Amino acid sequence: MLSTAGCGLSLPEAGYGLEAPVQHHxxxxxxxxxxxxxxIAGEDFCIVASDTRLSEGYSIHSRDSPKCYKLTExxxxxxxxxHGDCLTLTKIIEAxxxxxxxxxxxxxxxxxxxxxxxxxxxxRRFFPYYVYNIIGGLDEEGKGAVxxxxxxxxYERDNFKAGGxxxxxxxxxxxxxxxFKNMQNVEHVPLTLEKxxxxxxxxxISAAExxxxxxxxxxxxxxxxxxxxxxxxxxxxD
Amino acid sequence: xxxxxxxxxxxxLPASPLINMATATSGTTSVRFAHAPPPFRAVCxxxxxxxxxxxxxxxxxxxxxxxxxxxxxxxMALASVLRAELAEFSPNFxxNFxxNFxxNFxxxxxxxxxxxxxxxxxxxGPPRVLAAPPWGFEAEPEGPGLQILHGTTTLAFxxxxxxxxxxxxxxxxxxxxASQSVRKVLPIGGRMLGTMAGGAxxxxxxxxxxxxxxxxxxxxxxxxxxxAAASKLLANLVYQYKGLGLSLxxxxxxxxxxxxxxxxVDSEGQRVAGAAFAVGSGSSYAYGVLDxxxxxxxxxxxxxxxxxxxxxxxxxHRDAYSGGCVRVMHVGPEGWRExxxxxxxxxxxxxxx
Numbered sequence: 001m002l003s004t005a006g007c008g009l010s011l012p013e014a015g016y017g018l019e020a021p022v023q024h025h026x027x028x029x030x031x032x033x034x035x036x037x038x039x040i041a042g043e044d045f046c047i048v049a050s051d052t053r054l055s056e057g058y059s060i061h062s063r064d065s066p067k068c069y070k071l072t073e074x075x076x077x078x079x080x081x082x083h084g085d086c087l088t089l090t091k092i093i094e095a096x097x098x099x100x101x102x103x104x105x106x107x108x109x110x111x112x113x114x115x116x117x118x119x120x121x122x123x124r125r126f127f128p129y130y131v132y133n134i135i136g137g138l139d140e141e142g143k144g145a146v147x148x149x150x151x152x153x154x155y156e157r158d159n160f161k162a163g164g165x166x167x168x169x170x171x172x173x174x175x176x177x178x179x180f181k182n183m184q185n186v187e188h189v190p191l192t193l194e195k196x197x198x199x200x201x202x203x204x205i206s207a208a209e210x211x212x213x214x215x216x217x218x219x220x221x222x223x224x225x226x227x228x229x230x231x232x233x234x235x236x237x238d
Numbered sequence: 239x240x241x242x243x244x245x246x247x248x249x250x251l252p253a254s255p256l257i258n259m260a261t262a263t264s265g266t267t268s269v270r271f272a273h274a275p276p277p278f279r280a281v282c283x284x285x286x287x288x289x290x291x292x293x294x295x296x297x298x299x300x301x302x303x304x305x306x307x308x309x310x311x312x313x314m315a316l317a318s319v320l321r322a323e324l325a326e327f328s329p330n331f332x333x334n335f336x337x338n339f340x341x342n343f344x345x346x347x348x349x350x351x352x353x354x355x356x357x358x359x360x361x362x363g364p365p366r367v368l369a370a371p372p373w374g375f376e377a378e379p380e381g382p383g384l385q386i387l388h389g390t391t392t393l394a395f396x397x398x399x400x401x402x403x404x405x406x407x408x409x410x411x412x413x414x415x416a417s418q419s420v421r422k423v424l425p426i427g428g429r430m431l432g433t434m435a436g437g438a439x440x441x442x443x444x445x446x447x448x449x450x451x452x453x454x455x456x457x458x459x460x461x462x463x464x465x466a467a468a469s470k471l472l473a474n475l476v477y478q479y480k481g482l483g484l485s486l487x488x489x490x491x492x493x494x495x496x497x498x499x500x501x502x503v504d505s506e507g508q509r510v511a512g513a514a515f516a517v518g519s520g521s522s523y524a525y526g527v528l529d530x531x532x533x534x535x536x537x538x539x540x541x542x543x544x545x546x547x548x549x550x551x552x553x554x555h556r557d558a559y560s561g562g563c564v565r566v567m568h569v570g571p572e573g574w575r576e577x578x579x580x581x582x583x584x585x586x587x588x589x590x591x
Binding site: 121122125148153 | 409411414416417419420421437438439440442443482483484
């Protein structure tokens with residue numbers, strides 16, 4: 001946005017006293033496009049879900065911009081943050097996956113993709129990709145695996161993680177419902193696919209109520225040993 | 239810890255062509271990197287780095303590199319991690335591969351860096367892949383960006399049985415607790431541990447690189463690398479990036495032929511040996527408990543581990559940015575092992591009665 005400082009004659013030497021303070025509007029390479037991503041790992045499945053709203057400031061650019069990208073038959077990545085960096089990062093990951101496939105004649109495993117993403121992100125340590133990533137998929141044993149990242153590549157394997165603009169609202173709810181944190185005398189039942197799906201829908205509906213950047217529609221990718229299935233559910237569009 | 243001034247580096251930093259910053263910036267439009275980079279996960283606050291003289295203009299490479307003029311004293315650094323796997327995909331690859339590459343690769347391979355094929359050698363200085371945006375960058379971007387406190391408490395101390403290490407497990411991004419289950423102790427080889435404080439990605443990445451270096455050294459010299467050598471490798475690696483905003487405060491703990499070894503290395507360039515350290519935002523609280531019990535802890539390994547656990551629990555109690563669970567590890571002559579893993583909430587019930 002151009003500065004409109006100093007409208008009218010404002011030469012300092014003219015001495016009119018009309019000089020507005022000079023504003024230096026610096027170019028920022030980043031912007032925040034919103035969105036929320038969630039991943040839950042189960043015994044033999046993994047769910048990666050994201051909303052589909054793309055916003056910038058007070059505007060909505062698109063209602064159909066999902067943030068889950070399929071990488072392999074067993075791995076899905078969700079990227080939120082700055083949409084430009086999300087696109088470039090997923091392009092780089094897909095290229096590296098192809099390179100790996102050609103050199104090693106096998107598909108990259110979920111853990112290997114996570115480790116590779118960490119080095120890709122760190123290679124831009126001093127000009128980071130403004131992306132919050134969550135990788136969800138099945139590991140070599142067929143169990144669900146979720147890896148969450150920060151923008152410069154620190155990562156960790158989890159059972160469930162929320163990332164993006166509504167992450168601070170969703171994560172405590174998941175801690176309570178899936179991790180049974182802060183609950184006493186509760187039986188720790190393992191999570192079934194149906195319960196996980198219902199939880200994901202409820203949790204995103206709640207997020208859409210309270211976060212302006214989350215809404216429009218919810219896209220869910222379910223990763224099982226039979227492949228990746230997708231579902232779309234409508235959310236609040238306001 | 240009092241900050242010590244680093245003596246001039248004993249090795250010669252490669253001389254890169256220094257462009258006069260005045261002329262470089264006068265030609266370009268004044269676009270400055272104003273927007274703070276995204277808050278990333280950090281494990282502890284370290285003293286803010288002073289603004290270093292801005293580094294010379296570097297081109298931003300993504301992907302395969304063109305071979306560069308080789309200067310003596312090239313250092314193993316990040317570029318080799320990325321370039322090694324991308325080398326085959328470089329457009330110049332078949333032409334660049336040296337003609338006098340030894341036919342019997344393992345036997346004839348000379349041991350010094352000059353014998354390494356050009357394609358595998360690293361260019362001098364911090365690798366260009368980590369370069370700044372073309373308009374330059376600042377170690378401390380303006381705005382609320384990186385001034386936020388992050389938190390951790392890690393400690394380690396030497397006993398006659400080895401080195402006892404204890405860490406908490408909280409990682410914060412601003413005031414949001416990003417994770418309560420971070421592993422802040424990273425194995426370096428089978429006989430050494432490195433603790434993590436500061437930026438989580440920085441610690442994880444550089445320690446992994448040092449682990450790789452240590453492994454290569456072990457294979458070359460046919461004996462395990464010493465703690466002093468590993469800490470020197472790490473210190474020299476991060477010193478190349480001094481002033482650029484890395485945040486790393488790590489303790490290297492191990493057992494080598496000189497007995498227990500403990501070094502503190504940080505991104506300011508400090509590398510000190512010592513008998514006991516606590517690092518992080520909760521370190522003062524941990525020192526209070528640690529110093530009082532050090533003499534008694536030398537009695538037995540269990541006493542040492544209990545002292546370490548108590549010190550971390552105390553720090554987690556008083557420091558808002560430390561918490562999660564306490565992990566106690568021990569490094570002895572036969573290697574490292576995890577001693578215990580307790581949730582701090584349970585420990586506090588036990589200690590505060």
